[in-house]
Amino acid sequence: xxxxxxxxxxxxxxxxxxxxxxxxxxxxxxxxxxxxxxxxxxxxxxxxxxxxxxxxxxxxxxxxxxxxxxxxxxxxxxxxxxxxxxxxxxxxxxxxxxxxxxxxxxxxxxxxxxxxxxxxxxxxxxxxxxxxxxxxxxxxxxxxxxxxxxxxxxxxxxxxxxxxxxxxxxxxxxxxxxxxxxxxxxxxxxxxxxxxxxxxxxxxxxxxxxxxxxxxxxxxxxxxxxxxxxxxxxxxxxxxxxxxxxxxxxxxxxxxxxxxxxxxxxxxxxxxxxxxxxxxxxxxxxxxxxxxxxxxxxxxxxxxxxxxxxxxxxxxxxxxxxxxxxxxxxxxxxxxxxxxxxxxxxxxxxxxxxxxxxxxxxxxxxxxxxxxxxxxxxxxxxxxxxxxxxxxxxxxxxxxxxxxxxxxxxxxxxxxxxxxxxxxxxxxxxxxxxxxxxxxxxxxxxxxxxxxxxxxxxxxxxxxxxxxxxxxxxxxxxxxxxxxxxxxxxxxxxxxxxxxxxxxxxxxxxxxxxxxxxxxxxxxxxxxxxxxxxxxxxxxxxxxxxxxxxxxxxxxxxxxxxxxxxxxxxxxxxxxxxxxxxxxxxxxxxxxx
RNA sequence: GGUUUGGUAGCUCAACUGGAUAGAGCAAUGCCCUUCUAAGGCAUAGGUUCUGGGUUCGAGUCCCAGCCGAAUCACCA
Numbered sequence: 001x002x003x004x005x006x007x008x009x010x011x012x013x014x015x016x017x018x019x020x021x022x023x024x025x026x027x028x029x030x031x032x033x034x035x036x037x038x039x040x041x042x043x044x045x046x047x048x049x050x051x052x053x054x055x056x057x058x059x060x061x062x063x064x065x066x067x068x069x070x071x072x073x074x075x076x077x078x079x080x081x082x083x084x085x086x087x088x089x090x091x092x093x094x095x096x097x098x099x100x101x102x103x104x105x106x107x108x109x110x111x112x113x114x115x116x117x118x119x120x121x122x123x124x125x126x127x128x129x130x131x132x133x134x135x136x137x138x139x140x141x142x143x144x145x146x147x148x149x150x151x152x153x154x155x156x157x158x159x160x161x162x163x164x165x166x167x168x169x170x171x172x173x174x175x176x177x178x179x180x181x182x183x184x185x186x187x188x189x190x191x192x193x194x195x196x197x198x199x200x201x202x203x204x205x206x207x208x209x210x211x212x213x214x215x216x217x218x219x220x221x222x223x224x225x226x227x228x229x230x231x232x233x234x235x236x237x238x239x240x241x242x243x244x245x246x247x248x249x250x251x252x253x254x255x256x257x258x259x260x261x262x263x264x265x266x267x268x269x270x271x272x273x274x275x276x277x278x279x280x281x282x283x284x285x286x287x288x289x290x291x292x293x294x295x296x297x298x299x300x301x302x303x304x305x306x307x308x309x310x311x312x313x314x315x316x317x318x319x320x321x322x323x324x325x326x327x328x329x330x331x332x333x334x335x336x337x338x339x340x341x342x343x344x345x346x347x348x349x350x351x352x353x354x355x356x357x358x359x360x361x362x363x364x365x366x367x368x369x370x371x372x373x374x375x376x377x378x379x380x381x382x383x384x385x386x387x388x389x390x391x392x393x394x395x396x397x398x399x400x401x402x403x404x405x406x407x408x409x410x411x412x413x414x415x416x417x418x419x420x421x422x423x424x425x426x427x428x429x430x431x432x433x434x435x436x437x438x439x440x441x442x443x444x445x446x447x448x449x450x451x452x453x454x455x456x457x458x459x460x461x462x463x464x465x466x467x468x469x470x471x472x473x474x475x476x477x478x479x480x481x482x483x484x485x486x487x488x489x490x491x492x493x494x495x496x497x498x499x500x501x502x503x504x505x506x507x508x509x510x511x512x513x514x515x516x517x518x519x520x521x522x523x524x525x526x527x528x529x530x531x532x533x534x535x536x537x538x539x540x541x542x543x544x545x546x547x548x549x550x551x552x553x554x555x556x557x558x559x560x561x562x563x564x565x566x567x568x569x570x571x572x573x574x575x576x577x578x579x580x581x582x583x584x585x586x587x588x589x590x591x592x593x
Numbered sequence: 594g595g596u597u598u599g600g601u602a603g604c605u606c607a608a609c610u611g612g613a614u615a616g617a618g619c620a621a622u623g624c625c626c627u628u629c630u631a632a633g634g635c636a637u638a639g640g641u642u643c644u645g646g647g648u649u650c651g652a653g654u655c656c657c658a659g660c661c662g663a664a665u666c667a668c669c670a
Contacts, residue, residue, distance in 0.1 A: 031609065044612060046650060056650085082650080083613060124670080164670060278670085305668070314596080315666090322668050329670050358597060359665050385599085386663080393663090424630065440632085452606065455598085457663070459605065468632055470618040471606080478632050486629055518609095525609080537607065540617080551625095551634045571629095593632075 002521065004030045006073070007041055007086070014066040021051045032518075038078060039085030040514065046082045056082030093513045094502050097566075100516070101573035102498070107519045107580045109151035117340055118144045120352035121158045121270070125257045126170045126198040128191040129264050130394060131387050131402040131460060132354070138449050138586060139384055140352040141270040142532040145584045150527035155344065159276040159336065162254055168235040170194050171249055172228065173201035183256050189263060189405065190256030199396070204228055267408050269442065269586050276336065284335025286327055289320045292371050308367050318363050333364050334371075341375045348378045350530070355383040355455070382530050385457030387449075402462055411441035414465055415474075425592060436590050440474050443587045447473030450585050451536035471540055473587055476578060479543040479550075480589040483575035486555055490568055493556075497568040505566065508549045512570050515542045516577050523584070532585055539581040546574050 008028045015023050027047045033039040045052075045060045052059040057079055064077035064084050076087045100106055120140020123129060129137075144154045174181070174197040183190045205228045212222035223229075238246040265271065289306055292298040298308050298320065306321040320331050340349060351361065361381035368376035386393065387402075394401045415437040419425060425433050448466045452458045468474040490497070505513075518538065526534040555571060558564040579589050 029612080031612085034613070037613080042613090046612080049650080081613065161670060166670080303668095319668055324668090326668085328668070332670090354664090355598075356664055362597090383598095388663085418632070422630090422632070424632095448605095456606090457599075461605085464604090464619090467605095467619065470632095472618080472632085474632055475618090478630080482630055482633085489629065522609095529610090533607090534609090537617095540607095544617085547633060548635095550629080554629065556629050592630085 003041065003073075003088070003092070003517075007043070007067075010067055010071055011043060011063065014063050014070065015048060015051065017066060017070075018062055019051050019053075023048070023051065027051075033085050037080065037085055038087060040088045041086045043084040043086065044082065045084055049082075060084040090505060090510065091502065093510055093517075094500075094505065096517055097513050097569060097573065098500055101500075101569045101576075104576060105580075106516075106573075106576055107523050108149055109520065109524060112151040113153075114151075114347045115153040115155065115345065116147060116348040116350060117155045117157055117344065117346045118147070118350045118352065119157050119159055120144075121265075121272070122161065122353070123158075123261065124161045124166065125191075125254055126166050126194060127396065128189070128195045129261065129404040131404065131407060132394065134268065134404050134407070134445070135384060135387055135449050135458075136352055136354070137265070137268055137270045138446055139382065139454055139532065141268075141586050142450055142535075142584060143350065143352065143382065143527075143530055145586065146523060146527050146532060146535065149523045149580075149584055152527075155274065155346070156272045157274045157276060157340075158272040159281070160278065162277050163239070163279045163282060165232060165236050166198070167250065167254075168232045168239065169201040169205075170198040171246070171253055172232050172235055173197040173204065174253065175249070177204070183259070189260040190258070191260030191264075192405075193260075194253055194257050201228065201232075264404050264408075267405070267442075269588075278332065281336050281339075282327065282332050284339060285331040285333070286321065286325075286335070288334055288338060288371065289327075289331060292320075297370050297372075308363075308370065310363065310366060313366055315363060315366070318367065320367075330360070330364065330367070333360075334367065337364070337368060337379065338373070341373075341378075346378075348380065349375075350380045350382050352382045352384070355385055357381075358383055380530070382454065384454040387458055387460050390459070390461050390463075402460065408441065408445065411445050411466065412437050415441040415444070415468070418468060419593065428592070436593055439588045439590050440468070440477060440593060443473030443477050443582075443589075444468055445473070446585055446587050447476070447536060450532045451540070453533045454531060474593070476539055476543045476582060477587075477589050478593060479546055480575055480578045480582075481591060481593045482550065483546075483571050483578070484591045486571055487568070487575070489556055495556075495564070495568065497565040497572070500565055500569050501562065503562045503566060506553070508545075508552060509566065509570055512542075512545050512549055512574060515545050516573050519577050519581065522581075526584075535581055535584050539578060539585075542574065542577060542581070546571075 007030050008025065011028050012023060015021060029044040029047060031042050031044070033042045043063065045056055045063065048059055049056060052062070054062070060079040060082060064079060064086070067086065068074050068077060073088055073092055074086055075089045078085045118140055121133070121137050123133060140156070144156050147154050177200055178197060181193065183193055186193060205226055208226040208228055209222045212226060213219055235246055239250060289298060293300060293306055298306055300306050303323040305319060305323040308318045308320055310316060310318060318330060319328055321327060337349065340346060353361070358381070365376050365379055368379070389400055389402070391400060419437055419440065425436060428436070444466050451471070522534060522538040526532060553567065555564065555567040558567060582589050
């Protein structure tokens with residue numbers, strides 16, 4: 001039981017004792033005391049005034065006195081307006097330090113026996129990954145880590161969009177203009193090569209359209225009848241019929257893309273337990289739709305197409321099967337959701353998908369519910385805001401897309417330059433140095449993305465490179481490296497801090513211990529809010545706290561060995577917490593930097 | 594036009610889900626390396642939380658109206 005729970009209980013008892021009234025949890029507001037004010041926890045007594053029928057100050061004082069008499073953990077209290085500030089006995093914090101400072105897994109919650117599936121990434125095979133995908137991947141991976149830390153069993157899945165007209169476009173362009181180019185022959189990453197042909201298609205297609213318009217054809221008609229487009233559509237039909245030639249080309253080009261993606265995924269440090277391909281799932285869901293029709297939940301239009309009527313729920317009608325019997329995106333999602341819930345016995349399913357698809361997921365949930373699936377309530381759309389550039393949205397056609405690989409390379413270059421300038425890694429081999437540069441570069445990038453509340457849109461300015469100072473990944477990594485340096489030196493001088501006694505701690509030491517204490521709760525909070533930014537903010541505050549402590553007090557040069565040992569324990573504890581918190585963001589921490 | 598969503602310092606973001614004097618970083622101006630790593634610390638300056646109403650002990654947070662931006666409303670995925 002944590003301290004807030006203990007205090008809440010004690011307050012309930014005190015109120016019962018004082019005013020002979022039972023109160024529920026909502027009326028007990030225990031929060032951490034603001035920094036400028038003395039105390040550890042603050043009780044807001046305003047909600048209790050109706051019961052006490054006294055002034056705020058009187059109520060607060062009465063409760064304070066009662067708590068002080070009833071419990072062993074409180075040292076003192078003070079009252080400011082309607083706020084009762086409670087100061088705990090120091091031994092509470094020292095005991096907490098003793099019991100936890102050498103725990104490697106600090107922050108790990110008890111096992112919940114819940115399994116949840118997280119779908120993220122979900123790329124198209126016709127375009128290389130860009131900054132928007134980076135946000136998706138980092139969020140998905142981080143949320144998965146956070147849920148694990150919160151005690152859940154987590155399955156990470158990726159649904160690759162590997163079929164459709166857009167894929168045929170790149171295939172066709174490669175066939176026509178590619179001259180047999182391969183990733184090997186060009187030295188290009190496979191996803192880049194294929195992406196180039198997708199762009200090539202668009203260029204050639206536009207030329208054709210322009211020519212048709214020149215020849216006096218209406219714009220709309222020209223766009224629909226350009227030979228390249230017709231050819232691509234033919235190709236899709238051939239693909240669906242598993243035409244050997246088209247199919248093997250499709251396989252070959254997809255392989256190139258996957259090899260390219262794998263490199264990017266590896267650099268980003270994300271992975272999956274299972275990868276689904278739309279080419280294998282796009283027919284799912286048809287049966288369910290047919291059943292829904294029979295049950296009268298769905299309806300058929302005159303042309304034979306099948307629809308869900310959601311107008312009573314304030315939404316539109318939604319097509320689920322075309323007149324020719326082929327399925328749409330929604331059909332597939334109904335099918336895959338059903339497949340996953342029955343196949344894996346999962347309790348919850350999180351979809352990490354951009355907020356442009358809010359409507360889609362709203363409809364999906366509603367249709368599943370109408371079809372009678374109870375688990376529809378356990379679907380959660382983790383909707384995140386778009387990454388915008390100063391000029392607005394990224395547009396591939398205008399060449400404003402920030403490529404994932406390029407961005408990572410750039411970050412590594414910056415980290416290398418900066419690091420070489422500082423020259424603190426001289427003891428390392430070149431390979432070790434490169435490893436540190438990469439750790440720092442990705443730390444900066446990941447932290448930059450994850451510190452922002454997922455549901456909000458965010459701004460990225462490519463002209464101003466991502467910072468390495470201030471509220472950044474490297475700032476936190478740096479604090480960790482300093483802690484490691486101290487601990488190495490302590491080891492060299494054979495200072496043993498494996499057992500600590502009790503001693504008087506100063507304010508900064510206490511407040512550092514308190515900051516560490518908040519970590520497990522932050523993990524749970526972050527999980528229930530699906531928000532890695534809470535972890536990022538937490539670890540930033542922890543590090544700021546530590547840096548002040550580091551600046552104000554010497555650890556190894558402290559003469560009183562009792563105090564020195566405590567400070568080492570606190571440093572060790574803080575280092576572990578930093579490491580564990582950063583791991584939840586998918587960020588590594590270096591021994592030196 | 595309907596729906597959803599956002600608007601906080603010059604810029605990028607916080608604010609423990611309705612609590613005390615709205616906080617950080619960047620940028621600006623100073624100060625601190627013979628002291629455990631200066632990718633650090635300290636200080637100054639920067640605000641009518643888009644506007645106007647309302648709800649209550651108390652509103653950046655909830656409700657209503659308006660202004661501005663974004664997304665979406667496809668037999669695309």
